Amino acid sequence: MLTKKQLDLLDFIHTRLQKDGVPPSFDEMKVALDLRSKSGIHRLITALEERGFIRRLAHRARAIEIIRLPDSLGGTVEDVAEAPTPANQGTAPAAATIAAMELPVMGRIAAGVPIEAINQISHQVAVPASMLSAQGQHFALEVRGDSMIEAGINDGDIVVIRETSVADDGDVVVALVEGQEATLKRIYRKGTSVALEAANPAYETRRYRQDQVKVQGRLVGLIRTY
Amino acid sequence: MLTKKQLDLLDFIHTRLQKDGVPPSFDEMKVALDLRSKSGIHRLITALEERGFIRRLAHRARAIEIIRLPDSLGGTVEDVAEAPTPANQGTAPAAATIAAMELPVMGRIAAGVPIEAINQISHQVAVPASMLSAQGQHFALEVRGDSMIEAGINDGDIVVIRETSVADDGDVVVALVEGQEATLKRIYRKGTSVALEAANPAYETRRYRQDQVKVQGRLVGLIRTY
DNA sequence: AACGTCATGCTGACGAAGAAGCAATTGGAT
DNA sequence: ATCCAATTGCTTCTTCGTCAGCATGACGTT
Known part of the structure; x- marks a missing residue:
């Protein structure tokens, strides 16, 4: 599963994590493995992540977390000490595993938001696993504005998006228009033109040529906190 | 996962929370980390939230809550559970711990559903911990019908309810009418009478005497899967 | 022996993120 | 209205991660 170098690096990260709780930087790993460049570390890290x-x-910076360890380093890392919850939330069994997954919230989306805004992680949300497809990447966005209000999507809602470039007529998608702005709209195709339609009569449907619009993902879920 | 500064701050907040139950102010954190400006704290806090x-x-003010702790500070905090790996291949490594909780779905709710229907657990859903209050019981219901459509609550949505018997004017609540039927409506009080208002002009507002209506819980979250 | 693949090694450049500071402003509480 | 906390803009410096490009040695195949 792992090469010697990969194992060495994993071991080093693990040790450092145990010792002072902060993962090493690439430079520190470079020194530890006696390399002269960080790029080697970069590749090893990528390999560890892939596996x-x-x-x-x-x-x-230092945003590394160990999910599991190979047997040779002492098995898993999963929380062995499932502490009895103080002030237990009651109705749900505390010890059970949860069918959920954390997704990154990549920013906000509305009519006319520059794409840059959806390129950085603002925080994480947990979403039920039942919302996600078995394969495929997902991410989340916070909705700004009322352009989809008649589809039950309100200002402040978190939408869960599955990355895909295909969409059926009537799907709600994140579309990148002219490589510039990302919007959440309903999509319809007619011949070679693409219509992006808001779910709010106050906004008018806009039409583009096929090559002007790129579908980034499809709406698969919504989470709202009051 | 965290840099040293971020870990220090998290540790400080955690300690203060343990000691006197109140999170520190930005100024207190500033002093604790020996900074000369609060803006640094603001950035660190943002990083912690993002992670x-x-x-x-x-x-x-002081509205900070710790959702989970890194292993180096003693592992989990209440609502944290292990996540099973939902079909995790290639580039999408799964989270090891997730800030989420399973709630029981107690059935369906709409205008006029008999109370019996919301007395048995049909299945469980995972909801993000950020949706729940620290104390208080929560449960979930599946919405039937379009009576709250203008509040962005659609047929088939899962609503998360916090059990309480108090509600402010305008809150969306699960109300038990005449001990008979449970409905999801907006509540308004006027003198000794209680109005339950749908968010759909097709349904008319109904008024009751105070003793005819019992609030079961308040809407705190919503989850929709497409 | 020659070749392709793979893991690895190295350099250097680049840009992004972290950290810190000051100042001004906004928002809540009382 | 006033105080305190929190937020934001701007600046500066340091630390860190990413990447393109090229080199080497191990291994198995042709």
Whole structure:
């Protein structure tokens, strides 16, 4: 499963995590493995992530977390000590595993939001696993404005998006228009033109050529907190 | 996952929370970390929120809550549970711990559903911990019908309810009318009478005497799967 | 022996993120 | 109205992660 170097690195990260709770930086790992460049570390880290041993946030300092360890390093890392919950939430069994997954909230979306805004993680939300497809990447966005209000999507709602470039007529999608702005709209195709329709009579449907619109993902879920 | 500064701050907040139950103010954190400006604290807090360790209310003093702790600070805090890996391949590593909780879905609700229907658990849903209050019992219901459509609550949505018998004017509540039927409506009180108002002009507002209506819980969240 | 693949190694450049500070403003509470 | 807390804009410096490009040695195949 792992090469020697990958194992060494994983071991080092694990040790550091145990010792002072903060994962090492690439430079520190570089020194530890006696390399002269960080790029080697970069590839090893990527490999570890691919193989499901660690989890990380892209473009964040020291944002590495160990998910599991190979047998040779002492097995799993899962929370062995499931502490009896103080002030237990009652109705739900505390020890049970939860069918959910954390998704990154990539920013806000509305009519006319620049794409840059949906390129960084603002925080994480948990979403029920039943909302997600078995395969496919998902992410979340916070909705701004009332352009989809008649579809029951309100200002402040979190929408869960499945990444895809295909969509059927009438699907609600995140569409990138002219490589510039990302909007949440209903999509309809007619011949070579694409219509993006808001669910609010106050906004008018806009039509584009096929090559002007790129579907980023499809709406699969919605979460609202009052 | 965290840088040293971020970990220090999280540790400080956690300690203060344990000691006197109240989260520190930005100024107190500033002093604790030996900074000269609060803006640094603001950034660290933002990073912690992004990484899913704390939860907060914007524009509220000391409105910080710890959702989970890194292993180095003693692992989990209440509502945290292990996640099974929902079909996790390739580039999408799953989270090890998730800030979520399972709630029982107690049945369906609409205008005129008999109370019996909301007395048995049909299945469980996972909801983000950020949707729930620290104390208080919660449960979920599936919405039937379009009586709340203008409030963005559609047929088939799952609503998350916090059990309480108090509600402010305008809150959406689960109300038990005449001990008979449970409905999801907006509540308004006027003198000794209680008005239950649908969010759909097709349904008319109904008025009752105070003793005819019992509030079962208040709407705190909504989950929709497409 | 020659070749392709793979894991690894190295350098250097680049841009993004973290951290810190000051100042001004907004928002809540009382 | 006034105080305090929180938020935001702007600046500066440091730390960190990413990437393109090229090199090497191990291994198995042709």
